[in-house]
Amino acid sequence: MENKKIVAFKLGEEEFGLDIDHVHSIERISQITRVPNAPAYIKGVMNLRGQITPIIDLQNILSKNQVAKTGRARILIANYNEMNLGFMVDQTSDVMDVGQDEIVSPSSNGLNFDYLNGIAQIGSRIIMLLNLDELMKFANN
Amino acid sequence: MDLNNYITMFIEESKEHLQTINDELLKLEIEPENITYINEIFRSAHTIKGMAGSMGFDDLATLTHQMENVLDLLRQSKLTITPEIMDIIFQCVDIIEKMVDDIEAGGTGKADVKDIVAKLTHAQNPDQSPPSVLAALNEVAVAIDMPIEDYHWSVINEAKKMGTNFYQVTVVLDENCVMKFVRAFMVLQLVEELGEMISIQPSIQEIEEDKIDNHFTLLMLSNFEAKDIEDKLLNVSEVKEIIISDKTKDNQAEKSETVKVEAEVPVKPSPETSDATATQKRSRTKSIRVDIDKLDGLMNLFSELIIDRGRLEQIARKTSATDLTETVEHMTRISTDLQGIILNMRMVPVEQVFNRFPRMVRDLAKDLNKKIQLIIEGAETELDRTVIDEIGDPLVHLLRNALDHGLESTEDRLASGKPEEGKLLLRAYHSGNHVFIEVADDGKGINREKVLNKAIEREVVSKDEAETLTDQEVYALLFSSGFSTADKISDISGRGVGLDVVKTKIESLGGVISIDSSPGKGSTFLIQLPMTLSIMYCMLIKLEEETYAIPFSSIVEITKLSQDQVVLIQNQKVMQLRGQIIPLVYLKEVLNVPTKESNIEQHQFIVIVRKGDKMVGIVVDSILGQQEIVLKSLGGFLNNLFAISGATILGNGEVALIIDSNQLIS
Numbered sequence: 164m165e166n167k168k169i170v171a172f173k174l175g176e177e178e179f180g181l182d183i184d185h186v187h188s189i190e191r192i193s194q195i196t197r198v199p200n201a202p203a204y205i206k207g208v209m210n211l212r213g214q215i216t217p218i219i220d221l222q223n224i225l226s227k228n229q230v231a232k233t234g235r236a237r238i239l240i241a242n243y244n245e246m247n248l249g250f251m252v253d254q255t256s257d258v259m260d261v262g263q264d265e266i267v268s269p270s271s272n273g274l275n276f277d278y279l280n281g282i283a284q285i286g287s288r289i290i291m292l293l294n295l296d297e298l299m300k301f302a303n304n
Numbered sequence: 305m306d307l308n309n310y311i312t313m314f315i316e317e318s319k320e321h322l323q324t325i326n327d328e329l330l331k332l333e334i335e336p337e338n339i340t341y342i343n344e345i346f347r348s349a350h351t352i353k354g355m356a357g358s359m360g361f362d363d364l365a366t367l368t369h370q371m372e373n374v375l376d377l378l379r380q381s382k383l384t385i386t387p388e389i390m391d392i393i394f395q396c397v398d399i400i401e402k403m404v405d406d407i408e409a410g411g412t413g414k415a416d417v418k419d420i421v422a423k424l425t426h427a428q429n430p431d432q433s434p435p436s437v438l439a440a441l442n443e444v445a446v447a448i449d450m451p452i453e454d455y456h457w458s459v460i461n462e463a464k465k466m467g468t469n470f471y472q473v474t475v476v477l478d479e480n481c482v483m484k485f486v487r488a489f490m491v492l493q494l495v496e497e498l499g500e501m502i503s504i505q506p507s508i509q510e511i512e513e514d515k516i517d518n519h520f521t522l523l524m525l526s527n528f529e530a531k532d533i534e535d536k537l538l539n540v541s542e543v544k545e546i547i548i549s550d551k552t553k554d555n556q557a558e559k560s561e562t563v564k565v566e567a568e569v570p571v572k573p574s575p576e577t578s579d580a581t582a583t584q585k586r587s588r589t590k591s592i593r594v595d596i597d598k599l600d601g602l603m604n605l606f607s608e609l610i611i612d613r614g615r616l617e618q619i620a621r622k623t624s625a626t627d628l629t630e631t632v633e634h635m636t637r638i639s640t641d642l643q644g645i646i647l648n649m650r651m652v653p654v655e656q657v658f659n660r661f662p663r664m665v666r667d668l669a670k671d672l673n674k675k676i677q678l679i680i681e682g683a684e685t686e687l688d689r690t691v692i693d694e695i696g697d698p699l700v701h702l703l704r705n706a707l708d709h710g711l712e713s714t715e716d717r718l719a720s721g722k723p724e725e726g727k728l729l730l731r732a733y734h735s736g737n738h739v740f741i742e743v744a745d746d747g748k749g750i751n752r753e754k755v756l757n758k759a760i761e762r763e764v765v766s767k768d769e770a771e772t773l774t775d776q777e778v779y780a781l782l783f784s785s786g787f788s789t790a791d792k793i794s795d796i797s798g799r800g801v802g803l804d805v806v807k808t809k810i811e812s813l814g815g816v817i818s819i820d821s822s823p824g825k826g827s828t829f830l831i832q833l834p835m836t837l838s839i840m841y842c843m844l845i846k847l848e849e850e851t852y853a854i855p856f857s858s859i860v861e862i863t864k865l866s867q868d869q870v871v872l873i874q875n876q877k878v879m880q881l882r883g884q885i886i887p888l889v890y891l892k893e894v895l896n897v898p899t900k901e902s903n904i905e906q907h908q909f910i911v912i913v914r915k916g917d918k919m920v921g922i923v924v925d926s927i928l929g930q931q932e933i934v935l936k937s938l939g940g941f942l943n944n945l946f947a948i949s950g951a952t953i954l955g956n957g958e959v960a961l962i963i964d965s966n967q968l969i970s
Contacts, residue, residue, distance in 0.1 A: 199895035
């Protein structure tokens with residue numbers, strides 16, 4: 164099986180990965196405008212080179228504890244349904260290759276979440292691979 | 305050559321010609337004896353036939369060919385115009401339209417044309433075979449010798465000494481050939497490969513401007529045999545015939561004599577071709593077709609520029625360096641002009657939408673058995689392309705509504721002493737920054753009682769309320785959903801979904817619709833539309849730390865209010881403005897703006913906005929000033945947010961949201 168290229172990032176202490184095909188760019192956090200009456204997981208909108216881009220608070224969706232944003236916080240611009248969406252993450256670690264044999268199905272660990280494609284174990288790191296479509300469906304429920 | 309490159313051109317031109325045919329047919333119906341209309345129709349039909357033939361749409365070509373034959377007979381008065389023939393031709397046009405639509409949708413343009421072709425053939429007198437004018441023309445044109453200029457002879461004589469042959473070549477293009485100059489250039493390119501061209505008639509320039517009939521003649525020097533040249537040139541598609549005469553033996557003296565003879569006998573193209581070139585000339589104003597996407601791209605880039613301009617203005621104000629301020633001011637002027645041009649480029653005359661109405665009204669009037677005259681005024685009024693694309697359906701609704709409900713039947717009209725023929729007026733005009741479109745009829749007007757009864761029945765208003773409503777308010781009830789006052793539901797309108805849809809559509813375009821009516825005299829629907837949707841003036845306001853934009857178009861005035869001027873009426877905070885009571889909307893609460901301190905300031909700024917005749921005062925923290933902003937969509941992900949219609953990027957790169965004040969009112 165071919166290797167998968169993923170972008171690994173941290174939310175709090177946990178590490179997540181997103182298929183690099185989905186990732187458009189990684190941006191520093193600039194001014195985000197709050198959007199009134201929008202769903203809670205939407206942090207606001209940002210000016211991404213002249214394009215208004217919604218920014219999504221991943222921590223809100225995954226109901227993690229809010230950690231104060233540090234200077235390493237980034238926005239991961241990903242392509243979803245031909246739109247650009249920005250995901251706030253605490254820190255981007257690296258782009259890495261993940262072999263198919265390093266990925267275990269989430270169900271085998273009793274962590275059965277639809278929005279996970281699998282869990283990669285690389286050395287001592289445990290990276291949860293996100294499924295963007297399922298994640299957004301999950302967010303909207 | 306790849307035909308796909310030309311298919312868009314084919315579709316657009318076919319549509320233009322179909323429009324011409326439709327227009328002229330309607331005129332012809334009124335004045336059947338006027339031959340110029342038939343000529344116009346004939347020409348357009350002929351062009352469509354030619355194009356369809358060369359693009360390989362055989363069914364379309366066959367149909368237009370038969371239609372052309374009938375038209376030709378009409379033109380020569382060998383056939384008289386009867387309503388039956390008119391109907392057949394209208395049917396033809398409908399079928400052609402369908403085929404062109406099919407081609408546009410990527411289909412083959414195939415359709416069963418047997419029936420209609422049979423009808424057309426039947427309409428023709430079988431004894432009269434259509435004359436092939438063009439074929440006759442070709443033969444006339446071919447036999448002419450080209451004059452040779454004196455200064456060419458030196459070259460020719462030199463070449464003859466070298467044993468090179470000298471030919472006169474006449475190239476006849478297929479009569480259906482659409483882009484003759486392209487073919488001509490392909491031929492000329494080959495000629496250059498085969499030898500040297502001395503001169504050509506008509507001139508290269510005329511060919512470039514497509515001012516050629518279907519043939520042209522050139523003189524060339526070549527080492528090839530006449531037969532070889534002929535074979536090679538015939539390989540160019542749509543070249544019908546090549547006539548080569550070997551002039552190697554000719555000499556200068558003889559030739560110049562021939563020139564004189566030629567000069568006295570100018571080539572006479574048949575009247576029909578000269579007409580055709582005349583129409584071509586008329587339509588060839590200096591313009592180019594540009595993909596709307598490219599214009600959108602230009603617009604987007606320009607809006608980026610406006611944002612930077614705003615930023616520069618801010619910097620200039622802060623630093624107060626004269627040089628910088630002057631440069632920025634100059635840039636502002638230039639970009640304002642540029643903006644005018646760019647917006648103008650996107651403007652299209654409403655004619656594009658209005659064009660299809662005469663035909664629609666005619667058909668509907670026939671179905672309803674009413675006599676109706678449609679008057680169109682101000683079709684040249686221009687609107688932004690994006691608005692044009694959206695305005696068609698609402699107008700169809702209004703026209704259908706006027707035809708069906710507004711105008712009375714012929715008997716009723718006569719009974720009430722009105723002229724038998726109903727009048728329907730469609731008028732467009734500019735006023736300020738807005739475009740108005742008016743649909744007026746001289747029918748029975750809106751029946752106040754009937755509307756009210758219906759409204760009470762549908763529980764839109766209570767009986768008590770109904771008494772107090774003004775006429776305007778009663779008419780406005782027509783726009784509430786699920787409302788149809790027609791007793792009978794007909795095909796044409798009155799499924800109860802009409803007018804509220806119209807209203808929603810117009811409002812989504814940033815427009816307003818109103819009704820005026822007087823019983824027995826008719827009704828008028830007035831639509832007010834913004835000229836463009838992409839750039840607008842806004843007032844920037846602040847709520848705590850957040851900046852929002854309120855479009856100027858809805859703002860009536862801005863005022864200051866001290867806390868003690870706010871009165872509570874039925875749990876609603878209101879203010880008084882010159883004797884008028886205006887409800888207040890606390891924008892901070894509506895938008896859930898996080899507030900730091902709860903102490904309410906003594907003075908508040910109130911932005912008074914209007915929708916129709918309703919007004920509300922929007923309470924804001926402070927006013928930042930006015931700015932020209934570029935409307936940007938929030939994208940598919942964030943739609944239907946309450947009171948937010950879009951977003952814009954401010955000079956400092958921040959995103960500000962645009963307030964939809966209409967939603968705050970209702």
